[in-house]
Amino acid sequence: MTGSEPAVELDGVTRRYAETTAVKAVSLTVREGEFFTLVGPSGCGKTTTLxxxxxxxSPTAGAVRLAGENVSGVPPENRDIGIVFQNYALFPTMTVRENVAYGLNFADPPDGGSTADRVAELLDLVDLAGMGERDPTELSGGQQQRVALARALAPGPQLLLLDEPMSALDARLRERLRVQLQAIQTELGITTVYVTHDQEEALAISDRVAVMRSGRVEQVGEPRAVYRRPETRFVAAFLGDNNVLDGTVLDVTDRGDGVRATVRVDGTELVVRADDRRPVPGDRLSFCVRPEALVVDGATNTLTATVQSTEFLGETTRAHLDWGGTELLARTAVPLDGSVTLGFDPADAHVVAVE
Amino acid sequence: MTDTPDGDPATGHDQQPDDARGLVDRVERRGLSVLAVVTAAVLLVMFYYPVGTVLVEAVFVDGAATARPFLDILRDPFYLGDLAALFDGRPPADVVSDAISGGPDFGLVGFTVYQALLSTVASVTLGVPLAYVLARYEFPGRQTLRSLTILPFVLPSIMVATGFRAAFGADSPLNGVLGLVGLGPVDLLFTLEAVVIAHAFYNAPLVARVTVAAWESVDASAVETARSLGASPLRAFRDVVAPQLYPSVLMGAALSFVFTFGSFPIVLALGDAELMTVEVRVFRLVESLDYAEAAALAIVELLISLGVLYGYLRYEARQSARAREIRPLPRRRFVPDSLSVRTLLPRAGLVVYAVVALVVFVLPIASMVQASFTDTGGLTLDNYRFLLERQAEAAAFQVQPWPAVRNSLLFGAASLLVAVPMGVTVAVLTTRGYRGRKLVDAVAMAPLAVSGIVVGIGILRGLVFGIEIGPTRLVVGGVAAVVAAHAVAAYPFVVRTVAPGLERIDGTLVESARALGASRTRALVDIELPLIWPGVVAGAAFALAISMGEFSSTVVLATGTDWYTMPVAIERFIGRRLGPATAMGVVLLVVTSASFLVIDRLGGEYRDGL
Known part of the structure; x- marks a missing residue:
């Protein structure tokens, strides 16, 4: 380990099966100690990548490098990894302690101590001290999940792989485990690759996320960046609620505070920030506006729409609007009703790639 | 709530009394209970009462209770060898030292145990590699091969014995092949080897089936986790896969032992006078009308079988049942992607195994068919001509082919009609949770453990000779007796094919149906039966095959009557010459296969159960 190399590097990796191609020329790097998440709908290739x-x-084409080393042909037992599966995969014929100790058959405890101490330390880490002699089947789903995590961490692997480890748990437990997992990961500083279909989970837990779709990576970045500045229509719609609108560019101006494009959408002229892409009049252009950016009686970009239905979400209420045949979402503190006039700041609009 | 026809939701449908519907409702609500009572009654009259009379016969001699028949058996060196001295009051130490100095002899019971152990070892040795192939490799015809593993189990044993005679005799085609390469000849007839191989023919597929099921329920994620933690493929197999296979292999072994311990037609036909097991001895005693000794010996046999089963069930109870979501291990292609020692070695082993499997599983049946068309002079139809001549001009006491076929079909159809409803009822009763369910399960499954000979004697002595109920005498004659014996032998297989499907059904389906107003019976008919239909069809096919192949109790009940079946006819012919027996065997094979196909077509897609 030199430390300068990325912990994980995928270089043009493709995995083809007889009928389908699950992963298409994916290139990614994961930094040392990073919590990196692959997120996307089912069938997007995230689990295959893991x-x-x-x-x-094995990849059909391309290279997988761990700590700078090409691991093609290296079997799992020689990769220095820990993995946690969605269904826990606890060994049913072993106790909790035997499960956690299993990896220590093949590697000495990283701290140089005894196996028993290491197992106790790990069970303590995941809040299961004293549960060692239980049968895994006696434990609740959340407990089983933590045993699986302790087992994966016990030999002190360089890389932790998590395959939808929480999707079988209920929402509240999931949130609690998420916080716990993040704390453990930060404490140990272990490079972690996490796979989930839950965008909220991905945004909450990760240092960086890669949004995948149909075997390709659509966008990689920090959660905030990906959420605020999605590059594609898919990413815009996949991460949280969004309104994606299409129109034709009429005019482009730059008055020092950024590039602004005037776009005609269904006969209405709207002004949007267009710093990232410099459109020219006549272009087709797509942009997104988050529901929370639509405000009642906004000064610019006013639209008049009819409320179709509302959902009470606690602090805010989400309204489904009909704007001349186009469906819009708005999220406001005061519930909307009837016919409303909304507007948004051009700076809150974000241009995405046209498809 | 359902809307009422008059459109007034307030009144509800309960306030619309309808007598005809009420009656149907009541019958429907009671349907399951009625079936349960009928099933219990049939079991009581057709199984427990007759078997009970046999047991009583062993302990009541001339109207007084006595242990004499038992003690006679236990003290007889013919049965227990050196151990018999133990029951004569000799001190154990003397017995042990005598046995060691003089070369141990364990008598008939000892030999029966010994051949059962050998057969069990052979079955496991042949069965586990088959399970490995079926669970871990992908190749054309894998599903078919998997389905075929059920076949030996339902092939009539007397027919298989005929096949083994044709396959392993001195002038068999096997010796023809061996002679060409300068080996042989191998003559296994009337040897222990032939009996053990024939037992493996039956039980190795059984071991394979239960082991494949366990192998397929191993979670690939668990194996992958072990690999990620540093275990080599072999080590991961040892630590994660193997411990999940042991219980099933052990179950296969325990069942193999119990089945081969009580084996009758195979030993009768392949052991000739040289080899005798307890069950054959019981049959010989019945033939010579020595019922008390036969009954006592049958009880000793039953106790040993039940002891093994009990020991196994105790073990099984400690294995916790789990229902988890698993991703099965991927299958490898049989033709490897790359050529290396690691990929070629196991496949080379499998090729060797395939050759052995061909000799054990395919050769006997093929030899039987071949032998039926040949004699010393080459191809011939003489054996079939013999059957026709026998049909035309048999003496009254001789067995004729056509009545044998007709009787087999008749008994098969009748057994089916009795065994399938019984089996489904017991399956429903034993898959629902309530107190005493284990007892019901044990009581209903007992026919599996009790030998056919005992059932046969019991029905003969208890029912055919008549039961005195007050002044009247209830006599169950010929056909009914045979059908009863067949149905009792067959219905546990219906239970075993139907129950797993019922257990897998999501309980909320039935609950939803009942919340919508369906009675329990109605929910069974509307929701569960369609879901488990393949299991019911498989059970029916089993029941038919068991009936058509049943030999032990049929031979007891049909001797001296016109109610002999195809297996009984084979046994009569085999005593004279092999040729006509093989021809009759082919007839049995064709009729059984054809009936199987008919059930398959009528019942929809056949899927393997058990």
Missing amino acids: RLLGGFD
Whole structure:
């Protein structure tokens, strides 16, 4: 380990099966100690990517490098990884302690102590001290999940792989475990690759996320950046609620506070910030506006729409609006009703790639 | 709530009394209870009462209770060898030292145990590699092969014995092949080897089936986790896969032992006079009308079988049942992607195994068919001509082919009609949770453990000879007796094919149906039966095959009557010459297969159960 190399590097990795191609020329790097999340709908190739990292599957083309070393042909047992599966995969014929101790058959405890101490330390870390002699089947789902995490961490792997580890748990437990997992990951500083289909979870827990779709990576970045500045229509719609609108560019201006494009959408002229892409009049242009950016009686970009239905979400209320045949979402503190006039600041609009 | 026809939701449908519907409702609500009572009654009259009379016969001699028949058996060196001295009051130490100095002899019971152990070892040795192939490799015809593993279990044993005679005799085609390469000849007839191989023919597929099921329920994630933690593929197999296979292999072994311990037609036909097991001895005693000794010996046999089963069930109870979501291990392609020692070695082993499997599983049946069309002079139809001549001009006491076929079909159809409803009822009763369910399960499954000979004697002595109920005498004659014996032997297999499906059904389905107003019976008919239909069809096919192949109790009940079946006819022919027996065997094979196909077509897609 030199430390200068990325912990994980995928270089043009493709995995083709007889009928389908699960991963298409994916290139990614994960930094040392980073919590990196692959997020996308089911079938997007995120789990296959994880299995390629673990050595449970081999790429059809491209290279997988762990700590700078090409691991093609290296079996899982020689990759220095820990993995936690969605269904926990606890060994049913072993006790909790035997499960956690299993990896220590093949590697000495990283701190140089005894196996028993290491197991106790790990069970303590995941709040399961004293549960060692239980049968895994006696434990609740959340407890089983933590045993699986302790087991994966016990030999002190360089890389932790998590395959939808919380999707079988209920929402409240999931949130609690999420916080716990993040704390453990920060404490140990272990490079972690996390796979989930839950965008909220991905944004909450990660240092960086990669949004995947149909075997390709659509965008990589820090959660805030990806959420605020999605590059594609898919990312804009996948991460949180969004309004994506399409129109034709009429005019482009730059008055020092950024590039502004005037776009005609269904006969209405709207002004949007267009710093990232410099459109020219006549272009087709797509942009997104978050529901919370639509404000009642806004000064610019006013639209008049009819409220179709509302959902009470606690602090805010989400309204489904009909704006001349286009569906819009708004999220306001005061519930909307009937016909409303909304507007948004051009700076809150974000231009995405046209599809 | 359902809307009422008059459109007034307030009144509700309960206030619309309808007598005809009420009656149907009541019958429906009671349907399951009625079936349960009928099933219990049939079991009581057709199984427990007759078997009970046999047991009583062993302990009541001339109207007084006595242990004499038992003690006679236990003290007889013919049965227990050196151990018999133990029951004569000799001190154990003397017995042990005598046995060691003089070369141990464990008598008939000892030999029966010994051959069962050998057969069990052979079954496991042949069965586990088959499970490995089926669970871990992908190749064309895998599903078919998997389905075929059920076949040996339902092939009539007397027919298989005929096949083994044709396959392993001195002038068999096997010896023809061996002679060409300068080996042989191998003559296994009337040897222990032939009996053990024939037992493996039956039980190795059984071991394979239960082991494949366990192998397929191993979670690939668990194996992958072990690999990620540093275990080599072999080590991961040892630590994660193997411990999940042991219980199933052990179950297969325990069942193999119990089945081969009580084996009858195989030993009768392949052991000739040289080899005798307890069950054959019981049959010989019945033939010579020595009922008390036969009954006592049958009880000794039953106790040993039940002891093994009990020991196994105790073990099984400690294995916790789990229902988890798993991702099964991926199958490898049989033709490897790359050529290396690691990929070629196991496949080379499998090729060797395939050759052995061909000799054990395919050769006997093929040899039987071949032998039925040949004699010393080459191809011939003489054996079939013999059957026709026998049909035309048999003496009254001789067995004719056509009545045998007709009787087999008749008994098969009748057994089906009795065994399938019984089996489904017991399956429903034993998959619902309530107190005493284990007892119901044990009581209903007992026919599996009790030998056919005992059931046969019991029905003969208890029902055919008549039960005195007050002044009247209830006599269950010929056909009904045979059908009863067949149905009792067959219905546990219906239970075993139907129950797993019922257990897998999501309980909320039935609860939803009942919340919508369906009675329990109605929910069974509307929701559960369609879901488990393949299991019911498989159970029916089983029941038919068991009935068509049943030999032990049929031979007891049909001797001296016109109610002999195809297996009984084979046994009569085999005593004279092999040729006509093989021809009759082919007829049995064709009729059984054809009936199987008919059930399959009528019942929809056949899927393997058990």
